[in-house]
Amino acid sequence: KQEVTQIPAALSVPEGENLVLNCSFTDSAIYNLQWFRQDPGKGLTSLLLIQSSQREQTSGRLNASLDKSSGRSTLYIAASQPGDSATYLCAVPRNSGNTPLVFGKGTRLSVIA
Amino acid sequence: SQTIHQWPATLVQPVGSPLSLECTVEGTSNPNLYWYRQAAGRGLQLLFYSVGIGQISSEVPQNLSASRPQDRQFILSSKKLLLSDSGFYLCAWRDPGGRNSPLHFGNGTRLTVT
Numbered sequence: 001k002q003e004v005t006q007i008p009a010a011l012s013v014p015e016g017e018n019l020v021l022n023c024s025f026t027d028s029a030i031y032n033l034q035w036f037r038q039d040p041g042k043g044l045t046s047l048l049l050i051q052s053s054q055r056e057q058t059s060g061r062l063n064a065s066l067d068k069s070s071g072r073s074t075l076y077i078a079a080s081q082p083g084d085s086a087t088y089l090c091a092v093p094r095n096s097g098n099t100p101l102v103f104g105k106g107t108r109l110s111v112i113a
Numbered sequence: 114s115q116t117i118h119q120w121p122a123t124l125v126q127p128v129g130s131p132l133s134l135e136c137t138v139e140g141t142s143n144p145n146l147y148w149y150r151q152a153a154g155r156g157l158q159l160l161f162y163s164v165g166i167g168q169i170s171s172e173v174p175q176n177l178s179a180s181r182p183q184d185r186q187f188i189l190s191s192k193k194l195l196l197s198d199s200g201f202y203l204c205a206w207r208d209p210g211g212r213n214s215p216l217h218f219g220n221g222t223r224l225t226v227t
Contacts, residue, residue, distance in 0.1 A: 031212040031213060032212070034215055042221065043219050046217060049215045051213050089157070091216070093212075100147060100172075103156055103157040105155075
């Protein structure tokens with residue numbers, strides 16, 4: 001059974017700092033991993049989808065890496081801003097194919113001005 | 114471009130009352146559709162998903178049900194709400210073509226059962 005863990009549960013950093021959010025999953029036979037952002041009281045916004053054949057995916061100040069063999073992914077945020085404050089969730093398909101995603105509980109990020 | 118609409122945004126209902134939450138997707142055909150629930154401290158829980166009209170897969174045995182009466186419409190229902198049904202309900206869709214289609218969410222419905 002696929003399980004996704006995100007550590008830490010919460011993180012507070014000063015503005016301008018570079019930071020890394022971690023995601024681990026138990027079944028490495030995945031086709032992709034997706035990172036989301038959730039603002040309080042809102043739905044999830046897709047940030048990046050990284051395919052199993054890729055090692056990295058970048059969008060602006062965000063960079064996601066994927067190491068399937070070790071069951072790990074990281075989301076790197078460069079030069080953090082107060083507007084980056086949100087909960088970040090990662091998710092993987094629960095088994096092979098186009099199957100529903102299993103989510104981690106997220107990391108709540110606060111960027112202090 | 115594709116958009117997803119979910120309503121209502123907020124709902125307060127008494128215990129034992131019925132429930133109907135609606136979700137529609139525009140700009141795509143035959144999407145995979147999902148209902149998730151997010152409870153405080155428990156993460157996202159998959160409730161139902163559908164790969165086509167009338168095709169519903171249920172993930173959790175409880176007093177909720179889902180229906181897909183049209184290609185891009187997904188409805189979450191209950192005949193009698195319980196206090197434990199309170200939570201944040203999220204509808205999502207994904208293009209069925211290909212294994213690497215990203216999942217997209219609506220803005221959610223905050224349900225409080227009193």
